[in-house]
Structures are given as structure tokens and as C-alpha cells.
Amino acid sequence: MSTNFDELLDELVVANHILANEKVVDSFGHISVRHPDNPNHFFISCSRSPEIVTRDDIMEFDLEGNSVDGSTLRPYGERFIHGAILESRPEIHSVVHNHSLSVIPFGVTGTPLQPIIHTGAVIGQNIPIWDIYDKFGDTDLLVRNMEHGRDLAKNLGQSTVILMRGHGCSVVGSHIKGATLAAVYLQISASVQLQSMQLGDIRYLTPGETEHCTELFYSDLAMDRVWENLAARVTRES
């Protein structure tokens, strides 16, 4: 295996630890990355909490969620989120799924989650809400098969974030850092909006501001600086 390949999987492990340390994920939640040489495969941990994921836990799947590396580890039940989104969005290479408590209120009330701070502009102006009940009726709300996953991906469309009613959200990026940091700032943005709503009318970012701030967010300048700090924070706080 190439050095770049090794670095990619190491980065996936660090992303797991960052998401846990920032409380975006708890015992549940996960992050995937598309195989760099085979777009029809992706990597994700076995069914473990992100905080304790190691390189040995990483499994390889095809986009339908079938294990392809002969691993006997137990997979995440909701791996279909990742396969279906990667299937529908060729330009996306990493997907985060989490149950962030700051985000869930917006998915259950329909109150729009909107860009409110410059660092959170990345969430975008129109965030869809997927309600599993609409098509599948009473379920345990989990994305348990490709039918669920493809319906979620269809509702995500070209957005960066999708809220999942009574469950959590999924966030996409063109690379691991992008998806991870968008998930971190989605949670911060939702928290700021919840606090601001208690004080009065909110002046949100304009569509133009959202565009400019999103461009800055994905710049190497911002991305590398935040990643370096959050990765170091994992080490400092462990």
C-alpha cells in the first residue's frame, strides 16, 4: 500500500477522535472516506465508538454496504448512509453521521437552521430535513438498508448537510477534513442559533456572505489551522 493510502486511513482515525473530542459524536456516530483508487469502495470503522477507533478497526465496503475485505468485525448498522451518499455524489469523498443534540431541535420543529456565524456558513442556506416516516412509516429511525440510504441521499440533493428528524444529521465533504470540520461547525452554529433565538430577532448571514465565508472555510489557510489545533487538542486532553 502507498504512503498516501496509509496517511488517508491515519487521517480517518484522527477524524474519529476529533469528532469525539468535540462532542459531535458520542457512543454513536461515524465518519467514512471513499477509497482513493476505487470510487466504488469506502472505508469506515467497525461498530465501535469513534473515541476509541484505531487503525485496526477500519473496514472496507462497497457502496451497497457489503464488506469486501474479508473482515469478521461487526459493521455499523447505519453504514448505508455512507454508501448511498457516496453513490449519489461522485464529488463527495467523506461523510459524517452524528446525533448532535444542538442540531436535533431543528430537525423536529422544522425551524430553519441557517448560517448565523462566519465560521458556520459552510452549512449552506437551504438545509433539507429527511423524515424517515414519510416513506417508511414507523421504524426505529435508523438507516438500516440501501432503500433508506438512497431516500436520504435523494433528499440531501446537492446540500452539505441534511437533518434527520428525531435522529441526527449527515454532513458531506470533498475530503475528510472538510466533512469533519463542517460537522464541528454545524454543531457550533446550531448552538449559537439556539441561544440567539432566545434573545430576539436574528440577522442571519446573507446568501452572498454565506458564499464568501464558505470559500474561506475551505481554504488551506483555515482548514489546516483548525485541523492542526483540533488534532492537537485530542492529544492535550487525552
Ligand SMILES: [Zn+2]
Ligand atoms: Zn444514527
